[in-house]
Amino acid sequence: KAVLDALDLPSPPPRFTVGITDDVTRLSLTTGPDLHLEPDSRTRALFYGLGSDGTVGANKSTVKILSRLPGMHAQVYFVYDSNKSGSRTVSHLRFGPDPIRAPYLIESANFIACHSFAFVRQIDILERAAPGAVLLLNSPHPPDRILQQLPSELLEKIQDLDLSLYVIDASRAARESGLGGRINTIMQTCFFALSSVLPRDRALDAIRDSIRETYGHKGQQVVNQNLAAVDTALDCLHAVPLSGEPLSGIPRPPAVPDHAPEFVRDVTAKLLRDQGDLLPVSAMPIDGTWPVDTARWNQRDLSPLAPVWEPDLCIQCGHCVVICPHGVIQVKQAASEDLKNAPPDFPAPALRGQSEENRHYLLQLNLPNCTGCGLCVEICPARSKTQSNLKALHQEEKAPRLDREEVHLDFFRQVPAQQEQTQSRTLRGVQFLPQRFEFPGACAGCGETAALKLVSQLFGDRMLVANATGCSSIFGGNLPTTPWTVDANGRGPAWANSLFEDNAEFGYGFRLSADLKRQQAHDLLRELSGHGVAPDLVESLLTAPQEIPSEIEAQRQRLQELDQQLTRLDTDDPRVPRLRSVVDSLIDRSVWIVGGDGWACDIGFGGLDHVLAGGRNLNILVLDTEVYSNTGGQASKSTPLGAIAKFATGGKLTAKTDLALHGMLKGNVYVGTIALGAKLPQALRTLQEAEAWPGPSLVLSYSPCIAHGYPLQHSLEQQHNAVQSGHWPLLRYNPALRQQGKSPLTLDSPVEPVLALKTYLYNELRYNLLHLTNPDTAADLLHQAETHIKERMRMLQALGEI
Numbered sequence: 001k002a003v004l005d006a007l008d009l010p011s012p013p014p015r016f017t018v019g020i021t022d023d024v025t026r027l028s029l030t031t032g033p034d035l036h037l038e039p040d041s042r043t044r045a046l047f048y049g050l051g052s053d054g055t056v057g058a059n060k061s062t063v064k065i066l067s068r069l070p071g072m073h074a075q076v077y078f079v080y081d082s083n084k085s086g087s088r089t090v091s092h093l094r095f096g097p098d099p100i101r102a103p104y105l106i107e108s109a110n111f112i113a114c115h116s117f118a119f120v121r122q123i124d125i126l127e128r129a130a131p132g133a134v135l136l137l138n139s140p141h142p143p144d145r146i147l148q149q150l151p152s153e154l155l156e157k158i159q160d161l162d163l164s165l166y167v168i169d170a171s172r173a174a175r176e177s178g179l180g181g182r183i184n185t186i187m188q189t190c191f192f193a194l195s196s197v198l199p200r201d202r203a204l205d206a207i208r209d210s211i212r213e214t215y216g217h218k219g220q221q222v223v224n225q226n227l228a229a230v231d232t233a234l235d236c237l238h239a240v241p242l243s244g245e246p247l248s249g250i251p252r253p254p255a256v257p258d259h260a261p262e263f264v265r266d267v268t269a270k271l272l273r274d275q276g277d278l279l280p281v282s283a284m285p286i287d288g289t290w291p292v293d294t295a296r297w298n299q300r301d302l303s304p305l306a307p308v309w310e311p312d313l314c315i316q317c318g319h320c321v322v323i324c325p326h327g328v329i330q331v332k333q334a335a336s337e338d339l340k341n342a343p344p345d346f347p348a349p350a351l352r353g354q355s356e357e358n359r360h361y362l363l364q365l366n367l368p369n370c371t372g373c374g375l376c377v378e379i380c381p382a383r384s385k386t387q388s389n390l391k392a393l394h395q396e397e398k399a400p401r402l403d404r405e406e407v408h409l410d411f412f413r414q415v416p417a418q419q420e421q422t423q424s425r426t427l428r429g430v431q432f433l434p435q436r437f438e439f440p441g442a443c444a445g446c447g448e449t450a451a452l453k454l455v456s457q458l459f460g461d462r463m464l465v466a467n468a469t470g471c472s473s474i475f476g477g478n479l480p481t482t483p484w485t486v487d488a489n490g491r492g493p494a495w496a497n498s499l500f501e502d503n504a505e506f507g508y509g510f511r512l513s514a515d516l517k518r519q520q521a522h523d524l525l526r527e528l529s530g531h532g533v534a535p536d537l538v539e540s541l542l543t544a545p546q547e548i549p550s551e552i553e554a555q556r557q558r559l560q561e562l563d564q565q566l567t568r569l570d571t572d573d574p575r576v577p578r579l580r581s582v583v584d585s586l587i588d589r590s591v592w593i594v595g596g597d598g599w600a601c602d603i604g605f606g607g608l609d610h611v612l613a614g615g616r617n618l619n620i621l622v623l624d625t626e627v628y629s630n631t632g633g634q635a636s637k638s639t640p641l642g643a644i645a646k647f648a649t650g651g652k653l654t655a656k657t658d659l660a661l662h663g664m665l666k667g668n669v670y671v672g673t674i675a676l677g678a679k680l681p682q683a684l685r686t687l688q689e690a691e692a693w694p695g696p697s698l699v700l701s702y703s704p705c706i707a708h709g710y711p712l713q714h715s716l717e718q719q720h721n722a723v724q725s726g727h728w729p730l731l732r733y734n735p736a737l738r739q740q741g742k743s744p745l746t747l748d749s750p751v752e753p754v755l756a757l758k759t760y761l762y763n764e765l766r767y768n769l770l771h772l773t774n775p776d777t778a779a780d781l782l783h784q785a786e787t788h789i790k791e792r793m794r795m796l797q798a799l800g801e802i
Contacts, residue, residue: 038108042096043195045111046128047187048119050302052085052443052706054184055115059091061214062188065206066095066197075100082474085443085706086302086371088119088274095197109133111195115170115187117141118301120150121252123274126157134194135163138170138183140304140399143238151252159247165240166194171304173236177229180711181303181444185211185226189233204230218709218765219772256297264297271480272298290477292492293485295439296369302444303372306398309363311347313382313392316361318431320376320393322680323716325449327438327483328366329376331431333359334415343407353428364412366439367398367405373445374713379677417488425548425688427681433549434487436460440475441483445712447703448472448623450676452594454683455621456484459590459691461491462552464514466498466507468595468604471630472623473497500599504607504620507593511618517585524579532569537561546588547692555587590691591618596703597638598628601657605637609662612669612696619690619697622659625705627766633707640727641788642781643766645707651770651781655788663698664733664745664799670697671733677704677719682730682748689734702728709765721760726753726789731796745800751793757786 038044049055059076066074074095081087092106109128113136119125120137129135135158141149146167150158158165168190170183179185185207192203211226255269267283270276285291307320307329321329333351336358342348351359374395382392417434436456442449448471456463465484467473476483477497486492498506522542529538541558545551562583569576593611600608600622608620627645628634635648637657644651663671670693672686683701690697702722704715722728730748738744761767761782771778 038094038102039096039098041098042094042100043111043197044106044109044130045091045093045113045191045195046106046109047089047091047093047113047115047191048123048125049089049091049115050085050181051080051083051087051089052181053115054182055091055187056080056089057214058184058188059093061207061210062093062191063095065210069198071097072197073098073100075102077105079105081478083441083478086300087441088116088123111191112136113187113191114138115183116302120154122255122272124153126154126161126163129157129161129163131161133161133163134166136166136168136187136190136194138187139167140169140171140397141167142169143167143240146240147247147249150249152247152249153252155247155249159242165242166190166237167240168233168237170233170236173232174229177232178225179229185229186233186236189230190237193234193237217769217773219768260297261291263291264294268294268297268480276480290479290482292482292495295441295481295483296485298439298441298481299368300371300441301368303370304397304399305372305374305395306367306370306401307365307374307376307393308396308401309347309365310384310390310392310394311349311361311363313384313390314349314361314363315382315392316352316428317381318428319379319381319680321363321431322427322454322684323375323379323450323676325373325375325442325444325446325453326369326371326440327435327449327453328370330364330366330412330435332362332364332412332415332417333432334362334418335359338415342411345404346408346411362412362415364409365405366409367402369439370398371444375445375677375716378713378716425684427684430454430457430684433457434460436463436485436487436492437483438485439481439483441478441481442471442475443706443712445704445706445715446471446475447625447677447705447712447715448596448701449475451621451623451674451683451701451703452476454676455592455687456493458684458687459592460493461487461489462587463493463590463592464507464510465493465495466503466510466591466593467495468503468593468599469497469500469630470596470599470623471625472594472596474630500595500603502604502607503595503599504593504604504611507591507618507620508607508611508614508616510589511591511616514585514589514591515616517582518589521579521582521585524575524582527575528569528579533562533565537565541586552587559583559586593618593620595622596629597622597624597626598630598634598636600624600659601637612663612666612698615668615695617694617696619699622698622700623703624700625703625707626656627705627707629705629707641785642761642770642778644769645766650774651777653781655785658792659698660700660731660733661792661795661799667738668695668735669733670695670735671699671731672697673700673702673729673731675702675719675723675728675730677716678702678723678728679730679748682732686732689732693734693736695735707766709769710763714763718760718763721755721763723749724753724755725757725760726750726793727757727760727785729793729796733799743800745796747796747800751797753789757789758782761785 047055056078063074063076066072077092080089094100107128108130110130110133112129114125115138117139139146170186173186174183207230215222255272256264270279321331339348348360351361377393377395380391380393384390437453440449484493484495525538529535546555566576626638628636633646635645635652639645639652640656642651660671660673663669670690672690674683674686676683690699732746733744
C-alpha cells in the first residue's frame, strides 16, 4: 500500500498483482479494463435481463432518479447484442457520493439482479459478485423451494461469498397487473427497497413520478397498471434464509448436449455461455459461412407459459403449426409400428380423414423454445363442448411439464417423417412438410417469421434467399445461432444477407447465376445425348415440370439415373466433369428476395423496381411492418396515414406507399397481398401462385410488430380487422389469367369495407396515441385515410377490368 500511495497512478486506479519468487518481490501494474479498485461507498449493481422485459428502460429511469438526488453521482452501461427481444441484456449501474470516472464495466458487484430464472442454469450470474452482495432472483419457485432449483455451483458461491438471497415471482405479478412480460417496474421497486439508497416511501414516490413521466403519453391505463405493480411488488418480495450447512442443488446442464455437432460444442456453446471473447480467431469459419440448424441448441426458456395439447379435442387442421412464429409446434403422421417404443403417455390419436388403418397424428411441442405468444391458442378452432373456455390448445404453466415433454420430444424426433407429396398444396397438408426455419430469435408473436417459415416449408429444399438487412436478417442469421435448417435429406435453404441498398440486385445475381449454370447443363446434356446418355432421359431432364414436390422428387430420381450413366462414360471426356459441376442446377431454383418495408419502399426501392422490370423468374417477399422495426420504430414510406412513429410524432401526414399497385402496373409481375392471421388458405395459395409464375413476383405480407403498440397475442384479430376495414385488402394479380383473356385481378377480401376503419386503428397505440393527444388532427387524418381507402378500391376495380 505504501508503494502504491507513493506512485503517481492514473485514475481510476490500475490493476495490480504482487508475486514473490526467490525472495524477490515483484510488483506488476497494468491498466487493463478487467479489474479496478472502486470506493467502498459506491454501489455497483448488475442486472441480467431479457430484451423487451423493460430492464434496460428501468435502469435508464433509475439513473435519472439517482442523478437528481443532491450529492449523488450515477452511471449506467448496457451490454446487449443486435438480436430481437428475448436476447440477454446486462446493465452495469454505479452510484455513490463520489464523482464516477469509470469508463469500464463492473467487475465486482455488490448487487446482482437476475430478471429471468433461466439464466441461473445457462450462465454464471455470480461471476462478478463481491463478498456480501445482495442477489435478487425473479423466480417461479417460492422461497421455500427455490434452493432445490438452483445449480450446485451457484449455491456454493452464495455460501462462500456470504450473499443475501431474495426472490420474487415478478413474471406472475406483472401478468396479474396487466403488464404482460414487462417486469421492469416490479424489479425496479425491489432494487430500491434492497439497495436502501433512499428511504422506502421516498423511493416509491420517485418511482411513481418516473412512471407518470415515462408512460403518461401512452394513456392513463398504462400508467395505472404500472402504479399498481409498484404497490404490489414489495408484498411479493421474500428473503430466503440460508443455513450454515452446505446446500445441495441440481447440476448445471451443459450449454449443449454431448451429441451436438463438434462446431456447436466448441464454438456455439461458448457463445451461449457469454464466453465468446475467449474464442480464438482460428475457431471462426475461414470462408465466413456458418452452419445451419444451430438455433435448436439455444433453448432460451423465455416464457413461464406454454400451450397444452388436448388430442381428444384436436381436429388436426394444422392452423397452429402454420401460424406459430417460432416453429415450436411440429406434427408428423406415423404408422403403428413407428410407435412401438413410444413413452407410455405419448399421445398418438388416429389420423383423421385417412382411409388407411393404423395411421396416427403426432403433434409435439418444443416447450423450452416457446415464447408464450399465445397465437396458437388464438387460432385454434377446436373447442370443448362441455367446457366453454377449453380449446385443443390452451396456455398453462410449463414448468411441471418440462421433463415429460423433453422425453416426448426425443421420441418424436426419432419417428420417421412421412407425408403425402400431393397434399402439400393444401393447408392441412403443409403441416406435414419438414420445417426448415425454426426457433428464430424474434420477438414473441413476430408477424414476419410465420411467413418465412411457411415459404421455407413449401420451397425450402431448393430455395435461395437474399435477405436485406433488417429484423429478418438479425433473427435469420445473427450469431450465435441460425434458425435456417435442413430436412432429413440434408436439404434446406441457402441464405445470405446483403445491405439495404443492394439486396434486390444481390438476389437478382442469384437468379442470373442459377440460369447460367442451368443453360450450361442443358447444352452439355444435348451434346452427350446419344453419346453415353440416353436421349429419353435427356428429354425428361430438360422438359419435365417441376411445380409440386412430387415432380421435384421425380427430377431428383432422374438425376440419380444420369449420375449412373455418366459414371459409365469415358472419364477423359472433359464434358463429364463440367456437367457434374452444374448438374444440380437442373433442379429448379426457387429464388426469394426478402426484406422489410424500409428496404422495399425506401432505401432499396430503386433496386426492387429494377428487378421487377428485369422479367426474370424470381420472387420478392416484403415483410411489411409499416415501420423501421429493427432500428427502433422510425417511419417508413409504408407507414400508414395517421400513424405515430419516430420522425412522425404528430402522425404521418402522407399515405402509405402502394407497392402492390406499383407492381401491378408493370403488367408482367405477379402481385399478391397476404395476412396469415386473416386468411391462411389465401396466403398459401398466393405463395404457390407467386412461385409458379415464370416471371417476377411480388408478395406483400402484413406483419404485426411490437412497434404497433398492442399485445401481439391479439394480432390475429387485428389482421382480420385490417382486412375487413379495407386497410389491407387481400388480392392476387396473376398475369397468366390475362393471357387467357380473363381478369388478372382477384380480390379475396370485401370490395367495400365491412368494418369501421377506426375500429381497426384505435386498437393500436400508434394510432390511438394521436387520438388521445391531438383528437382534432386524429379525426382529420382518419377521414383522409377513409377517403384514400375508397379511392384505392376504385383503382383496383378498374385495374381488374383491364
